[in-house]
Amino acid sequence: MIVIKVEVCSHCKSQSCNINKGVDIFEELKMYEELFLEKNIVFDVKECGCLGKCKGPVVKINGKIYTKVDADKVEEILNELIG
DSSP states (O other): OOEEEEEEEGGGGSGGGTOOOHHHHHHHHHTHHHHHHHTTOEEEEEEESOOSOOSSSOEEETTEEEOSOOHHHHHHHHHHHHO
16 A cells, blocks of 8 residues: 655745745645545645755655645656656
């Protein structure tokens, strides 16, 4: 069974980083939950504290940190993971 564990930096959603795209990335990722459920893939998306990379939005997927994540990069990363 494939497990994809995703953590989205909650600080990217606040003014503290001056980045306001984090919430969009979180919602973008949440949209994949049902699709992966249908494919019997565990897709766990949660918010987390600062990941210390501050080139946001910052996302950690299966232990690897990605910076400057947008909707296109989300799709690219997930396609790589599920092959």
